[in-house]
Amino acid sequence: MAPRARGEGKTPLQNIRMEKPLWRRLGRAADDLGTDRSALLREFAEWVVREQGARMPKRPDQPTPTMPEDLAE
Numbered sequence: 001m002a003p004r005a006r007g008e009g010k011t012p013l014q015n016i017r018m019e020k021p022l023w024r025r026l027g028r029a030a031d032d033l034g035t036d037r038s039a040l041l042r043e044f045a046e047w048v049v050r051e052q053g054a055r056m057p058k059r060p061d062q063p064t065p066t067m068p069e070d071l072a073e
């Protein structure tokens with residue numbers, strides 16, 4: 001089988017604007033849930049548009065704290 005070209009067979013890339021501290025905290029929350037930001041955001045989007053069988057994404061058991069690196073741009 002021939003190797004895939006870069007991006008071939010993958011979900012199209014979308015851009016999102018979000019403050020860096022929130023993006024970092026979302027990453028840590030996703031890690032705590034054993035997933036990644038993209039999967040978590042897709043899950044939320046499916047719930048918002050009422051996809052068949054979609055559920056509100058799970059939240060981490062504990063709040064994701066603000067870390068010193070969140071304060072640096």
